[in-house]
Amino acid sequence: MKISWPHMGSLEFVMSSVFEELGLDYVLPPPSSQRTLELGTRYGPEFACFPLKTTLGNFIEAIEAGADTLIMVAGKGPCRFGFYAETQRRILEDAGYRFRMVMLEFEPNKLPATIRKLKELKQGRPWRSVAWAIKFALSKAYLIDRLEQQALHQRCLDRERGATTKALERCYRMVWEADSYASLRKVEQEAFGLLQNVPREERETVKVGIVGEFYLVLEPFFNLGVEEQLGNLGAYVERSVYLTDWLRPSGNNPVAGQHDREVEEAARPYLTHFVGGEGLRSVGATVLYHRNGYDGVVHVMPFTCMPETIAKSILPRVSRDLGIPVLSLVIDEMTGKAGVATRLEAFVDLARFRRRARDAGIDYSLQPAF
Amino acid sequence: MRVGIPGGLLYFRYGKLWTSFLQALGAEVVESGETTRSILSSGVSKAENESCLPVKVFYGHVLALRDKVDAIFVPRLVSVKKGTHTCPKMLGLPDLARAAVEDKVPVIAPTINFQEGMWANYRAVYSLGRLFTRDPLRIVRAGLEAWSEHRLYLERLTLGLDHRSALKGETEDLLCEGRELRIGVIGHHYNVYDTFTTMSLLDRLSSMGVDVVTADMVPEELKRRELRRLPKDIYWSYEQEVAGAILACTRYRLVDGIIFMISFPCGPDSIIRVLCEQENRRMGGVPMLSLVIDEHTGEGGFLTRIEAFVDMLRRRKGIASEVREAVAV
Numbered sequence: 145m146k147i148s149w150p151h152m153g154s155l156e157f158v159m160s161s162v163f164e165e166l167g168l169d170y171v172l173p174p175p176s177s178q179r180t181l182e183l184g185t186r187y188g189p190e191f192a193c194f195p196l197k198t199t200l201g202n203f204i205e206a207i208e209a210g211a212d213t214l215i216m217v218a219g220k221g222p223c224r225f226g227f228y229a230e231t232q233r234r235i236l237e238d239a240g241y242r243f244r245m246v247m248l249e250f251e252p253n254k255l256p257a258t259i260r261k262l263k264e265l266k267q268g269r270p271w272r273s274v275a276w277a278i279k280f281a282l283s284k285a286y287l288i289d290r291l292e293q294q295a296l297h298q299r300c301l302d303r304e305r306g307a308t309t310k311a312l313e314r315c316y317r318m319v320w321e322a323d324s325y326a327s328l329r330k331v332e333q334e335a336f337g338l339l340q341n342v343p344r345e346e347r348e349t350v351k352v353g354i355v356g357e358f359y360l361v362l363e364p365f366f367n368l369g370v371e372e373q374l375g376n377l378g379a380y381v382e383r384s385v386y387l388t389d390w391l392r393p394s395g396n397n398p399v400a401g402q403h404d405r406e407v408e409e410a411a412r413p414y415l416t417h418f419v420g421g422e423g424l425r426s427v428g429a430t431v432l433y434h435r436n437g438y439d440g441v442v443h444v445m446p447f448t449c450m451p452e453t454i455a456k457s458i459l460p461r462v463s464r465d466l467g468i469p470v471l472s473l474v475i476d477e478m479t480g481k482a483g484v485a486t487r488l489e490a491f492v493d494l495a496r497f498r499r500r501a502r503d504a505g506i507d508y509s510l511q512p513a514f
Numbered sequence: 515m516r517v518g519i520p521g522g523l524l525y526f527r528y529g530k531l532w533t534s535f536l537q538a539l540g541a542e543v544v545e546s547g548e549t550t551r552s553i554l555s556s557g558v559s560k561a562e563n564e565s566c567l568p569v570k571v572f573y574g575h576v577l578a579l580r581d582k583v584d585a586i587f588v589p590r591l592v593s594v595k596k597g598t599h600t601c602p603k604m605l606g607l608p609d610l611a612r613a614a615v616e617d618k619v620p621v622i623a624p625t626i627n628f629q630e631g632m633w634a635n636y637r638a639v640y641s642l643g644r645l646f647t648r649d650p651l652r653i654v655r656a657g658l659e660a661w662s663e664h665r666l667y668l669e670r671l672t673l674g675l676d677h678r679s680a681l682k683g684e685t686e687d688l689l690c691e692g693r694e695l696r697i698g699v700i701g702h703h704y705n706v707y708d709t710f711t712t713m714s715l716l717d718r719l720s721s722m723g724v725d726v727v728t729a730d731m732v733p734e735e736l737k738r739r740e741l742r743r744l745p746k747d748i749y750w751s752y753e754q755e756v757a758g759a760i761l762a763c764t765r766y767r768l769v770d771g772i773i774f775m776i777s778f779p780c781g782p783d784s785i786i787r788v789l790c791e792q793e794n795r796r797m798g799g800v801p802m803l804s805l806v807i808d809e810h811t812g813e814g815g816f817l818t819r820i821e822a823f824v825d826m827l828r829r830r831k832g833i834a835s836e837v838r839e840a841v842a843v
């Protein structure tokens with residue numbers, strides 16, 4: 145049984161760490177590329193959301209690389225994500241691929257079936273070591289999240305463009321090679337040291353928050369490197385979604401530092417109900433960023449994403465009320481990198497002028513948005 | 515108090531319920547009526563580009579009401595059946611309406627959620643009633659009355675009346691009269707019954723001499739049986755009806771062909787379409803035409819596809835295709 149799963153940010157580290165630890169056979173799908181996207185859009189339904197197409201592309205490439213068992217999480221709505229696995233299974237079957245799709249559902253009434261599936265997947269390894277492997281992998285993911293956050297914060301100060309990104313890649317490798325909690329602790333110190341020793345220079349920065357749909361926020365290839373571009377443009381970046389925060393069921397988000405209840409409360413004047421996905425979080429986090437003195441918010445969403453479309457309809461109102469500029473980037477397979485780069489440049493300039501105006505005590509009220 | 519009810523989205527299912535409830539409570543109900551070109555274009559210019567067509571139409575209706583009423587009634591239907599959700603856009607609808615009117619008019623938004631049990635729903639309805647009257651008995655009576663009106667309306671739809679005549683209580687024009695060709699026009703209520711955005715599809719089909727079967731006319735039991743066969747439950751309640759109706763039509767050959775009405779870019783429909791098309795193919799089912807409509811759909815192209823589909827079905831069934839007159843509706 146060769147197991148594979150779609151890419152999503154640093155999920156590959158978590159999953160492959162679990163399988164390495166247990167000594168199970170797995171196939172890491174080839175890194176997302178233009179081909180992934182082409183395969184996904186060829187087979188995917190016309191106006192299904194973007195992540196469905198990209199993960200479909202990942203699956204196809206994984207099957208081509210020899211995988212025969214695909215893992216996908218499923219849920220129960222209201223967002224389409226819960227139905228991805230089922231839809232992709234049907235599409236891939238129609239396209240003539242041979243594989244097994246394992247849908248993992250975590251609702252109370254589906255748990256027994258999920259446990260049976262996990263039992264099959266673990267191939268006779270004891271539950272104890274499975275639990276330990278998952279716990280260790282999550283610790284790695286938590287460290288990666290914090291390193292990424294550090295990189296987001298400091299990228300704008302790089303003396304040499306791309307130095308932080310290079311250091312971060314070395315950190316990834318170091319974390320990946322850690323095999324026990326003791327070495328993970330050592331790696332943690334080394335990695336943070338590595339990032340902090342990237343040569344810096346003092347520069348005028350603006351603070352920009354990234355909100356939006358979790359897949360696109362987490363996946364640098366498909367969001368066209370929004371974080372990195374913003375950092376290179378001289379923005380101190382913070383984002384509202386991190387992988388371990390997203391996986392955490394408690395509602396406490398230690399990396400992003402915003403508790404779900406806090407987000408909900410912040411969104412209440414504009415959006416009063418959960419709308420699936422990250423819709424509520426996008427609105428709430430924008431308000432929180434405003435409270436924390438950020439100069440702008442970039443909202444990243446896939447085309448036709450239902451919760452984010454709601455957020456996008458409401459964000460102009462938030463922006464007008466609070467006077468925080470919000471740039472909504474709608475991304476799909478047609479989005480060009482240059483277009484996004486231009487808009488980000490203009491946005492960072494805007495945020496910078498507003499910050500200067502505010503510091504100088506000049507009126508900087510927002511112009512009507514289009 | 516003058517309360518406006520926008521005639522888009524779920525109005526095509528609960529319109530009767532809402533108007534009769536509010537009227538029984540003594541409110542003056544102002545409806546925005548049927549979709550028109552100006553409603554659509556004001557909605558399109560105000561709504562977010564990425565929204566689906568019915569939401570844009572809904573925006574138009576809300577804007578049409580904005581200056582005429584004291585409050586707009588946009589209930590939030592979170593779940594209308596245990597274990598299911600409605601579409602996320604309906605969860606956020608009152609907030610979208612609030613953003614559309616820019617707080618010039620208050621939005622009355624009771625939350626109906628069947629996941630939380632009947633007591634929560636009763637309280638939501640009751641506190642809605644308290645906005646209009648202090649008499650508890652009157653609220654309960656209005657609720658029961660409205661509910662029976664609603665049941666009657668749904669029954670009329672089941673019998674084969676379209677939305678407009680079911681609302682008015684006319685019983686003459688049946689969609690299904692036993693003509694030789696029968697087509698299932700299946701989709702969300704607001705996609706099938708909105709005469710403007712569908713360019714009077716139902717009328718056109720019946721003037722072509724075709725019987726129409728809507729999702730409401732497919733027996734509940736058949737839909738439920740089909741849904742039980744699916745490996746993964748569909749968790750959108752309105753999608754369940756659509757998928758159930760399509761699969762039941764296919765398996766039991768209730769129709770000669772299916773037109774699946776989808777509005778661009780409907781999220782759940784894009785997923786359900788894959789499911790339905792595959793199941794249909796596996797059952798060796800009936801011809802299916804997925805019609806995707808948006809605000810740019812041209813009448814000519816739309817009509818051509820419908821005519822071609824009908825002709826194809828006629829030929830398949832071996833009915834001599836009569837000389838067709840130009841159809842103007």
